[in-house]
Every structure is written in C-alpha cells, then in structure tokens.
Amino acid sequence: MNVLVALKRVVDAEVSVRPTADGSAVDTANVRMAMNPFDEVALEEAVRWKEHALATEVVVVSCGPSACQDTLRTALAFGADRAVLVQADADLQPLAVAKLLKAVAEREGSGIIVCGKQAIDDDSGQTGQMLAALLGWSQAVAAAKVELGGDGALVTQEIDGGAEVLQLPLPFVLTVDLHLNHPRYPSLPNVLKAKKRPVEVLLPADLGVDVAPRLATVRIAEAPRRRGGGRVADVSELLSKLRDEARVIP
Amino acid sequence: MATLVLAEHDNRALTPATRSAVAAAMSFGADVHVLVTGADCATAAGAAAGVPGVVKVLQAQASYLADQTAENVAATLLAAVRAGGYSHLVAPAAGLGRAVLPRVAAALDVEQVADVVAIEAPDTFVRPIYAGALLATVQSRDPVKVVTVRPIAFEPVPAAGGTAPIESVPAAADTGLSRVVTRESSRSDRPDLASARVVVAGGRALGSAENFKLLDALAARLGGAVGASRAAVDAGYVGNNLQIGQSGKIVSPDLYVAVGISGAVQHIAGMKDSKVIVAINRDPEAPIFQLADYGLVGDLFEVVPALLAALD
Ligand SMILES: Cc1cc2nc3c(=O)[nH]c(=O)nc-3n(C[C@H](O)[C@H](O)[C@H](O)COP(=O)(O)OP(=O)(O)OC[C@H]3O[C@@H](n4cnc5c(N)ncnc54)[C@H](O)[C@@H]3O)c2cc1C
Ligand SMILES: Nc1ncnc2c1ncn2[C@@H]1O[C@H](COP(=O)(O)O)[C@@H](O)[C@H]1O
Numbered sequence: 001m002n003v004l005v006a007l008k009r010v011v012d013a014e015v016s017v018r019p020t021a022d023g024s025a026v027d028t029a030n031v032r033m034a035m036n037p038f039d040e041v042a043l044e045e046a047v048r049w050k051e052h053a054l055a056t057e058v059v060v061v062s063c064g065p066s067a068c069q070d071t072l073r074t075a076l077a078f079g080a081d082r083a084v085l086v087q088a089d090a091d092l093q094p095l096a097v098a099k100l101l102k103a104v105a106e107r108e109g110s111g112i113i114v115c116g117k118q119a120i121d122d123d124s125g126q127t128g129q130m131l132a133a134l135l136g137w138s139q140a141v142a143a144a145k146v147e148l149g150g151d152g153a154l155v156t157q158e159i160d161g162g163a164e165v166l167q168l169p170l171p172f173v174l175t176v177d178l179h180l181n182h183p184r185y186p187s188l189p190n191v192l193k194a195k196k197r198p199v200e201v202l203l204p205a206d207l208g209v210d211v212a213p214r215l216a217t218v219r220i221a222e223a224p225r226r227r228g229g230g231r232v233a234d235v236s237e238l239l240s241k242l243r244d245e246a247r248v249i250p
Numbered sequence: 251m252a253t254l255v256l257a258e259h260d261n262r263a264l265t266p267a268t269r270s271a272v273a274a275a276m277s278f279g280a281d282v283h284v285l286v287t288g289a290d291c292a293t294a295a296g297a298a299a300g301v302p303g304v305v306k307v308l309q310a311q312a313s314y315l316a317d318q319t320a321e322n323v324a325a326t327l328l329a330a331v332r333a334g335g336y337s338h339l340v341a342p343a344a345g346l347g348r349a350v351l352p353r354v355a356a357a358l359d360v361e362q363v364a365d366v367v368a369i370e371a372p373d374t375f376v377r378p379i380y381a382g383a384l385l386a387t388v389q390s391r392d393p394v395k396v397v398t399v400r401p402i403a404f405e406p407v408p409a410a411g412g413t414a415p416i417e418s419v420p421a422a423a424d425t426g427l428s429r430v431v432t433r434e435s436s437r438s439d440r441p442d443l444a445s446a447r448v449v450v451a452g453g454r455a456l457g458s459a460e461n462f463k464l465l466d467a468l469a470a471r472l473g474g475a476v477g478a479s480r481a482a483v484d485a486g487y488v489g490n491n492l493q494i495g496q497s498g499k500i501v502s503p504d505l506y507v508a509v510g511i512s513g514a515v516q517h518i519a520g521m522k523d524s525k526v527i528v529a530i531n532r533d534p535e536a537p538i539f540q541l542a543d544y545g546l547v548g549d550l551f552e553v554v555p556a557l558l559a560a561l562d
Pocket of ligand 2: 115
C-alpha cells in the first residue's frame with residue numbers, strides 16, 4: 001500500500017515571530033524554518049509501517065515555495081521513498097492544500113494519507129479533515145495510537161474528556177497528535193545521501209487546482225501581552241492576596 | 251439568511267460550549283437555528299429549544315448517528331445547510347466541531363475559519379496564530395462562512411428561558427465510514443477541565459503520577475480541575491486529555507495555579523486568558539513568572555503541602 005504523508009514547512013517552534021511593520025503579514029524573513037513537528041510524527045509513523053511491511057511505499061508531499069525541498073529531503077533522510085513538491089509561492093490556505101493533496105494522492109494511488117493534527121503556524125487543524133471530505137474517505141483526528149491491519153485500522157483518537165477507538169476502513173486520512181510516537185533523528189549518512197535524491201516538482205496547474213485564497217488577511221497584530229511579574233513571599237501572603245485582593249477563593 | 255449552530259450534547263444536555271457558539275452566532279444578527287443530531291436526542295433537542303435566542307431547532311435522528319461519527323454528522327449537517335440555505339455555520343472549537351466542520355466546509359467548497367476569538371463583522375473574524383503570539387484578522391469571501399469559535403471567548407447564553415419550535419429533519423444516509431469500537435470517558439466527580447472555575451496544573455517537576463496526587467488534593471480543596479503541561483503528559487504522569495496549551499485544551503478559569511511549569515509559549519497559549527494566574531516554581535527566572543499575578547519562588551514539594559495545610 002502506498003502511504004502519502006503531508007509535510008508543511010513552518011517557522012521553527014523555538015522562534016518567536018512578529019507582524020511586518022505595516023501589519024499586513026507575518027514577518028518570516030530570515031527566520032529558521034523546520035518541518036512542522038506534528039508532520040514529523042506523521043512521517044515517523046508511516047516509515048514504521050514500511051519497516052513492518054505494512055506499507056509498500058512512503059511518499060512525502062509538501063506544498064509551498066521551492067525551499068520546501070529542504071523539508072522533503074529531511075523526510076527522505078528519515079526513510080521516505082519519494083518526494084513531491086507542489087510548488088507555489090502564493091499563500092496556500094487549507095482548502096487549497098487539501099485539493100492539491102487530493103490530486104497527488106489520486107496520482108499515487110494512495111490508500112492512507114497522514115497529516116499533522118495542526119500546523120504550528122496557522123494552527124488551523126483542518127487540512128486533513130477537508131482532504132478526507134474531498135476524497136469521501138473516513139478520518140481520524142489527533143490519533144494517539146494506530147494499529148494497522150487487514151482492510152483498515154484501529155485508531156485511538158482523543159476526544160474531550162477521554163478517548164475513543166475507531167475502526168477505519170481503507171482508504172482513510174489520519175491526523176496525528178504529538179503523543180503518537182517519538183520521531184527518530186535521521187543519520188548523517190542518510191542526510192548526505194538525501195541531498196542527491198530527486199524531488200519531483202509539480203505546479204498547481206499541472207494538477208488542475210485553483211489555489212486562490214478564500215480568506216483575505218485584514219491585519220496581523222501581536223496578541224496583547226499579559227502584565228504579570230507580581231511576587232509573594234510565602235504561602236500565607238499568597239492566600240491572603242487570593243482571598244482579599246483577587247477574591248478568587250473564599 | 252439564518253445561521254446554523256451544530257450542537258454538542260450527550261443526548262440530554264447541550265455542552266456550555268454550544269451555548270457559547272450560540273452567543274457567537276447571535277452576533278451575526280440573523281436568526282439562529284441549532285442542529286441536534288443523534289439516535290435518541292429528543293431531550294437534547296428540547297434543551298436546545300430552551301436556549302434563549304434560538305429561533306428553531308432541527309432534530310436529525312437515525313440509529314447510525316448514535317455515536318456521532320464525524321463522517322455521518324458532517325453528511326447530515328451538509329444536507330441541513332443545503333436544504334436551509336444558511337449563510338453561516340458555527341460550532342464550538344472542540345472535539346465534534348473540529349472533526350465535522352472542516353468536512354462540511356470542503357464539501358461546500360468554502361474555507362473554514364477555525365478557533366475564532368472575536369467577530370468584527372459577519373464576514374470578518376479574529377483568530378490566534380503561532381501559538382497565540384499573533385492575532386490574525388481575516389475576511390472570508392466565501393458564500394457560506396463556516397467557523398469554529400473558542401468557547402472561552404464568547405460568554406455562553408443562558409441554558410433556559412427560550413421556547414423555540416423543534417422540527418424533524420432527515421438524517422443523511424449512513425456513510426458506512428468510520429465506526430466507534432469503544433469510547434472511554436475519564437470523567438471524575440471533579441469539574442470538567444474546559445469549564446472549571448479553578449485549574450491546578452502540574453509540569454515536569456512533579457516527577458511522577460504518584461506526586462500528581464498532591465495537585466489532586468489541592469484541586470479538590472479549591473473545587474477545581476487538574477491540568478498539565480505537555481512534558482508531564484509525555485512523561486505519562488497524567489492522561490493526554492489533561493494537556494493545556496497550543497496542542498491541548500484552552501482554558502480560562504478564574505484561578506490558574508501553575509505548579510512546576512516553566513511557561514513555554516506553547517503552554518501559555520492554553521492558559522494566558524485565565525483571570526488570575528499563580529505560579530509556583532523554584533527557578534526565579536522561569537518565564538511563567540512574567541505573566542503570573544502572584545509568583546511564589548519555592549520548591550513545590552514544600553509549597554503545595556503548606557498550601558494544603560493552610561487551607562484546612
Ligand atoms: C509543536 C509543539 C506543541 C506543544 N504543545 C504544548 C502544549 O499544548 N502544552 C504544553 O504544556 N507544552 C507544549 N509543548 C511543549 C513546550 O514547548 C514545553 O516543552 C513544555 O510546556 C514544558 O513543560 P514543563 O514546563 O512542565 O517542563 P519544563 O520546561 O522542564 O519546566 C519544569 C519547571 O519546573 C521547575 N521545577 C523543577 N523542580 C521544581 C520543584 N521541586 N519545585 C518547583 N519548581 C520546580 C523548573 O524550574 C522548570 O521551570 C509543545 C511543543 C511543541 C514543539
Ligand atoms: N502547505 C502544506 N504542504 C503540505 N502539507 C500541509 C500543508 N499545509 C498543511 N498541511 C498538512 O495539514 C496538516 C494540518 O495543517 P493545518 O490544517 O494548516 O493546521 C499539517 O500538519 C500537514 O500535515
């Protein structure tokens with residue numbers, strides 16, 4: 001079975017970003033970029049299926065500027081078999097990404113598509129579900145455990161106040177939570193080898209997808225900062241402040 | 251054109267988050283309808299009819315809607331939207347809405363706007379990005395606006411006082427896609443984390459599941475719920491669904507007590523809107539102190555027992 005893993009190149013989780021001076025966009029010039037952490041987990045899971053002969057081929061796909069090739073090469077060093085870049089410099093929003101991923105999955109004949117639960121830049125958490133809907137496939141979101149076998153999978157998915165186990169028939173889309181696994185570090189020889197491996201480059205037009213954004217960005221602003229920094233010397237001062245000043249305990 | 255809210259319910263009552271979604275929906279200025287789906291959800295539909303501001307309740311019942319799988323709920327919601335000609339579709343940014351609304355948006359060929367925290371106009375929404383460090387204001391050009399709203403950002407409308415009519419609507423055919431095998435709820439007698447008035451959260455410093463009992467005791471004493479950082483969840487001290495932050499729950503209790511939590515941006519994303527924040531940490535430089543109203547530098551294994559003793 002062919003497994004497709006969707007990888008987004010995002011600003012590294014350690015970097016703090018600001019709006020551009022005119023507040024029209026997020027300033028991402030010269031900041032460190034990385035593979036979306038949730039997508040590393042997605043990739044790790046797919047590579048393990050391959051290692052356990054549950055998948056025949058793991059194809060990674062990223063949609064975005066040509067610099068996404070770095071992310072894809074990291075994925076090849078991880079153990080992915082092939083990489084596809086859908087190259088677009090425009091702002092790609094989740095619906096457009098879902099349409100591109102659908103087109104790639106159909107070309108590849110994928111049976112399973114694995115996405116992250118959310119991209120840590122836009123924090124939308126919707127691309128995987130949109131993709132599943134466009135394909136008419138089943139879905140599990142925020143998967144914390146996956147047992148692949150036979151003609152489907154048992155997926156433990158987090159729900160508010162608990163967890164549920166879903167039986168998903170093939171084909172399906174999974175979005176994964178960080179709790180699913182601990183991604184490996186690719187070895188240096190694999191990283192070097194991956195530098196020379198090809199990345200297939202497609203354009204949205206090749207796939208017949210209109211990627212025009214549906215949401216216009218009106219403004220990007222810094223979130224108001226909370227003013228903290230108050231200190232108390234000990235437990236009794238804390239309790240008296242909570243009672244008499246903040247009035248949050250009786 | 252009216253606005254349709256997807257109800258989250260347990261067949262009896264609506265979640266408070268659904269009433270927050272109704273509050274957000276009312277700000278569009280059009281009639282608000284609520285869709286209740288399930289196998290035996292008449293009581294929940296009745297509860298929805300009692301919510302002031304709701305003009306009509308749509309009730310879709312079918313045996314295969316009992317587990318409210320995303321695929322089946324989405325199919326029924328899509329049918330209701332097509333039949334009713336809605337301009338807006340709203341759900342709480344929580345389990346059901348997060349699973350279902352993107353499916354419906356994609357089927358309608360519109361972009362979803364997730365995790366909305368403010369509504370500036372019927373087509374203009376504010377949502378946090380980059381773990382809440384930035385706020386993006388976006389304007390939708392789509393004919394139907396599909397939005398999930400953060401419950402903490404919209405004061406819920408009351409649970410009772412309204413008298414909306416209930417109309418039966420057809421459930422879409424069973425999609426035959428995913429099926430629920432088991433569902434476990436880890437509910438305790440303690441308030442639900444998402445709506446608790448007090449949250450006591452522990453981090454990596456707790457060191458073990460056993461030590462988390464200290465926080466259980468403190469939460470019980472304060473009538474609150476226990477939460478955790480990702481480091482504590484990853485270490486297996488508590489379950490996944492207690493995680494607070496960018497990739498966990500978003501909470502805004504009256505009182506948040508962060509115990510042995512450093513205050514990474516991803517954690518802050520989930521609790522910075524709490525009314526009063528207390529931090530207990532032995533490192534005076536820990537970033538959590540920058541947003542705490544009351545910071546106490548000290549060893550949690552001394553401070554928390556002393557707090558418990560002083561509260562008794
Ligand atoms: C994509 C992504 C998503 C993430 N999502 C989340 C999320 O949703 N929620 C979340 O919480 N994190 C999240 N994280 C992780 C986050 O970056 C931090 O790693 C995590 O919050 C740290 O948890 P912590 O504060 O418990 O641990 P640490 O950072 O290790 O802090 C432990 C603190 O305890 C203090 N301490 C130690 N011993 C004692 C003692 N005896 N008494 C008092 N204080 C003591 C230390 O001084 C330290 O400040 C995410 C990370 C990424 C990359
Ligand atoms: N531009 C992209 N290229 C490839 N995959 C993407 C892209 N955008 C989103 N995804 C996938 O969709 C997931 C959820 O993204 P989002 O809905 O934006 O939070 C990510 O974790 C990726 O797996």
